[in-house]
Amino acid sequence: MAKIIAGVATSHIPNIGVALDTGKAGDPQWKPVFEGYDYSKKWIADKKPDVVILVYNDHASAFSLELIPTFAIGCANEFQPAQTVWGPRPVPVVKGHPELAWHIAQSTILDEFDMTVVNRMDVDHGLTVPLSLMFGQPDDWPCKVIPLAVNVVQFPPPTGNRCYSLGKAIRKAVETFDEDLKVMIWGTGGMSHQLQGARAGLINAEFDKQFLDKLSADPEALARLSHVDYVREAGSEGIELIMWLIMRGALDTEAHEIYRFHYGVPVSNTALGHMILENPRS
Amino acid sequence: MAKIIAGVATSHIPNIGVALDTGKAGDPQWKPVFEGYDYSKKWIADKKPDVVILVYNDHASAFSLELIPTFAIGCANEFQPAQTVWGPRPVPVVKGHPELAWHIAQSTILDEFDMTVVNRMDVDHGLTVPLSLMFGQPDDWPCKVIPLAVNVVQFPPPTGNRCYSLGKAIRKAVETFDEDLKVMIWGTGGMSHQLQGARAGLINAEFDKQFLDKLSADPEALARLSHVDYVREAGSEGIELIMWLIMRGALDTEAHEIYRFHYGVPVSNTALGHMILENPRS
Amino acid sequence: MTSYTEAFQDIPGTTVFDIHRSRLGYHLNMFCMSLLKVENRESFKANERAYLESVPMTEEQRQAVMDRDYARMISLGGNIYFLGKLSAADGVAFGDMVASMTEGLKEDYARMMSVGGRSIEGNRSKSER
Amino acid sequence: MTSYTEAFQDIPGTTVFDIHRSRLGYHLNMFCMSLLKVENRESFKANERAYLESVPMTEEQRQAVMDRDYARMISLGGNIYFLGKLSAADGVAFGDMVASMTEGLKEDYARMMSVGGRSIEGNRSKSER
Ligand SMILES: [Fe+3]
Numbered sequence: 006m007a008k009i010i011a012g013v014a015t016s017h018i019p020n021i022g023v024a025l026d027t028g029k030a031g032d033p034q035w036k037p038v039f040e041g042y043d044y045s046k047k048w049i050a051d052k053k054p055d056v057v058i059l060v061y062n063d064h065a066s067a068f069s070l071e072l073i074p075t076f077a078i079g080c081a082n083e084f085q086p087a088q089t090v091w092g093p094r095p096v097p098v099v100k101g102h103p104e105l106a107w108h109i110a111q112s113t114i115l116d117e118f119d120m121t122v123v124n125r126m127d128v129d130h131g132l133t134v135p136l137s138l139m140f141g142q143p144d145d146w147p148c149k150v151i152p153l154a155v156n157v158v159q160f161p162p163p164t165g166n167r168c169y170s171l172g173k174a175i176r177k178a179v180e181t182f183d184e185d186l187k188v189m190i191w192g193t194g195g196m197s198h199q200l201q202g203a204r205a206g207l208i209n210a211e212f213d214k215q216f217l218d219k220l221s222a223d224p225e226a227l228a229r230l231s232h233v234d235y236v237r238e239a240g241s242e243g244i245e246l247i248m249w250l251i252m253r254g255a256l257d258t259e260a261h262e263i264y265r266f267h268y269g270v271p272v273s274n275t276a277l278g279h280m281i282l283e284n285p286r287s
Numbered sequence: 288m289a290k291i292i293a294g295v296a297t298s299h300i301p302n303i304g305v306a307l308d309t310g311k312a313g314d315p316q317w318k319p320v321f322e323g324y325d326y327s328k329k330w331i332a333d334k335k336p337d338v339v340i341l342v343y344n345d346h347a348s349a350f351s352l353e354l355i356p357t358f359a360i361g362c363a364n365e366f367q368p369a370q371t372v373w374g375p376r377p378v379p380v381v382k383g384h385p386e387l388a389w390h391i392a393q394s395t396i397l398d399e400f401d402m403t404v405v406n407r408m409d410v411d412h413g414l415t416v417p418l419s420l421m422f423g424q425p426d427d428w429p430c431k432v433i434p435l436a437v438n439v440v441q442f443p444p445p446t447g448n449r450c451y452s453l454g455k456a457i458r459k460a461v462e463t464f465d466e467d468l469k470v471m472i473w474g475t476g477g478m479s480h481q482l483q484g485a486r487a488g489l490i491n492a493e494f495d496k497q498f499l500d501k502l503s504a505d506p507e508a509l510a511r512l513s514h515v516d517y518v519r520e521a522g523s524e525g526i527e528l529i530m531w532l533i534m535r536g537a538l539d540t541e542a543h544e545i546y547r548f549h550y551g552v553p554v555s556n557t558a559l560g561h562m563i564l565e566n567p568r569s
Numbered sequence: 570m571t572s573y574t575e576a577f578q579d580i581p582g583t584t585v586f587d588i589h590r591s592r593l594g595y596h597l598n599m600f601c602m603s604l605l606k607v608e609n610r611e612s613f614k615a616n617e618r619a620y621l622e623s624v625p626m627t628e629e630q631r632q633a634v635m636d637r638d639y640a641r642m643i644s645l646g647g648n649i650y651f652l653g654k655l656s657a658a659d660g661v662a663f664g665d666m667v668a669s670m671t672e673g674l675k676e677d678y679a680r681m682m683s684v685g686g687r688s689i690e691g692n693r694s695k696s697e698r
Numbered sequence: 699m700t701s702y703t704e705a706f707q708d709i710p711g712t713t714v715f716d717i718h719r720s721r722l723g724y725h726l727n728m729f730c731m732s733l734l735k736v737e738n739r740e741s742f743k744a745n746e747r748a749y750l751e752s753v754p755m756t757e758e759q760r761q762a763v764m765d766r767d768y769a770r771m772i773s774l775g776g777n778i779y780f781l782g783k784l785s786a787a788d789g790v791a792f793g794d795m796v797a798s799m800t801e802g803l804k805e806d807y808a809r810m811m812s813v814g815g816r817s818i819e820g821n822r823s824k825s826e827r
Pocket residue numbers: 017062064131194195245
């Protein structure tokens with residue numbers, strides 16, 4: 006049977022991708038950022054997941070205002086890096102796992118989640134920057150990826166509680182998939198940032214630290230945080246943090262925090278946070 | 288405040304549209320079909336709804352297999368009749384009610400329904416045939432329409448119970464909309480039919496009658512019917528009947544059945560059923 | 570434990586468009602969808618084989634399309650609402666395409682429908698038969 | 699009772715892209731989205747006014763685009779991820795576009811970010827201020 010062995014939380018700041026793609030990862034400004042993932046790279050090379058369920062949001066790349074799915078699961082064989090005005094990121098094509106993705110779609114719909122199934126979707130920095138942070142610059146990504154796109158651009162996004170519940174439903178789906186697979190789930194986006202208005206540049210390190218603490222030790226409390234609280238404390242784009250709750254919901258309540266990186270200096274406009282959680286006995 | 292005054296259930300058989308559009312509504316084959324809606328036309332001319340929330344499914348018109356939303360709510364100003372190989376139906380453009388539609392989207396998402404918001408969507412016979420049956424052939428449709436497209440083409444569709452619950456959430460949304468509006472909700476599709484395989488042509492009049500009875504008097508029992516039961520008893524395309532439960536969930540449990548039309552002869556390949564339910568004190 | 574998709578397999582003469590069939594028939598169905606555009610219909614009609622070869626479907630699926638064998642297309646992952654665009658492109662009425670998938674003659678099908686359709690009795694379950 | 703969208707209005711210097719703003723800014727944002735295509739960027743750059751007039755946005759929105767007044771575009775329903783396509787089309791870094799919406803100078807913004815960003819203290823609530 007398939008099994009969720011671990012969860013990863015990480016910011017998906019676009020400029021991290023730019024720094025890597027333009028050979029600036031060793032620059033003094035960027036070095037400490039990438040070094041924060043040195044442990045994680047070794048850890049994941051050791052864990053060798055077969056599939057990563059990658060929870061992220063699209064930033065007006067694959068979806069515009071014409072159609073806004075709350076939860077969209079990518080069931081295709083592959084996903085191309087999305088076009089931007091600057092061009093697509095020079096990273097490998099993302100290979101999907103259609104059998105597991107469709108199985109998750111079916112299982113969660115029967116569990117009364119109203120998923121949108123997507124068979125054609127380009128993936129932007131929200132999905133590819135986490136892959137770069139965890140895997141560096143390989144010729145091919147070393148595992149299959151199931152994109153799970155969450156609306157956090159158009160308010161209202163799903164509630165934190167709904168995200169947490171979806172995580173639980175995804176876990177159930179994975180555990181009923183009839184093939185031995187090591188599955189990870191990643192929650193991406195955040196941490197505190199605000200990209201518009203007179204309050205742009207907001208960073209709330211104290212909130213972020215508490216968020217990391219609760220993500221690890223008291224996710225149920227986190228699931229009750231309201232949208233207004235996110236926006237007030239973590240900035241208008243800090244709402245992305247709800248996606249970490251999908252990851253957390255898919256893990257054991259008692260999952261172990263085995264690594265944390267909370268970078269003190271905002272990366273471009275955004276606070277960077279990263280955590281690895283392992284299920285016991287995995 | 289806005290209020291749901293009544294619900295309408297009706298089949299949305301495409302050939303009914305063809306018969307009307309090609310001037311055959313008076314032919315002996317079609318006359319009894321349209322006569323079954325004579326009462327309903329008078330009733331609705333009297334009730335004058337401001338808005339109809341029209342629950343239907345797309346039949347590979349606006350959505351293909353590229354993207355399959357479980358629930359998609361149309362928030363646009365207008366919706367064009369969808370292109371078909373034979374051309375679009377010669378019916379008026381469908382005018383939306385963006386304020387109420389967006390309000391329903393927001394309210395249901397906050398109530399943990401994972402809606403897809405659609406701002407550009409063409410509407411096929413699933414939506415326009417019910418309008419024709421209830422309103423005939425006016426130059427403009429006499430009310431605003433909020434399309435609610437439900438996936439019943441790709442299995443699994445939402446459960447019957449989920450549809451019934453969504454109806455309740457829609458009712459709550461309507462009742463918190465800050466404008467005096469008379470709102471109706473229509474559930475369309477069905478009744479028994481199967482359009483493929485050696486069993487094509489299946490009609491189950493007894494099941495359909497019981498479905499109508501329960502829709503009226505015991506919707507909670509109906510909401511427990513499984514997908515296999517629908518397919519077994521009502522045919523592979525009879526699954527469309529789950530959409531009637533969204534309508535029913537949005538009404539009072541004690542809503543009055545004030546009209547029923549269950550046509551004994553299948554219309555093209557499909558059993559035709561129609562019911563009007565009024566909320567008490569509406 | 571019977572899985573969700575397996576449970577439907579007890580129903581005779583019925584193919585449910587489930588997650589497995591959707592993957593199987595993806596390109597066949599998307600080919601049919603492409604026929605909604607008049608320019609695609611024209612280029613398909615001008616050279617069916619060439620058009621079909623430009624779509625990454627299986628050779629079996631291509632042959633079933635060439636043969637207009639709708640029962641076979643269903644068995645190869647076709648979905649009825651998508652296949653309806655192919656029959657419409659041929660000018661064939663939807664009901665006649667449906668009738669072509671049943672065992673009897675088209676005339677028998679029409680007669681059956683005019684007297685109330687196919688009975689559910691004996692058609693509920695393979696095991697019950 | 700405070701409605702869902704009203705609750706955000708207590709937060710200073712912040713515009714939440716809610717259901718009302720999405721309707722207001724629909725065409726402005728879809729115009730920005732169109733700039734993802736190189737041919738659209740070229741025709742926009744060749745004649746900004748003509749391009750903008752082909753989109754059914756308000757005259758105020760057109761003027762804000764012409765002026766590259768991002769704060770104004772936000773107030774007229776723009777969403778930051780859509781507006782980012784316009785600034786990118788000008789070759790402007792995303793962060794500089796963001797900085798242009800704040801009250802201080804671009805250099806002040808960079809300095810603020812390099813020392814930990816804008817503080818939350820005093821920035822939580824209009825009523826608390
Ligand atoms: Fe993001």
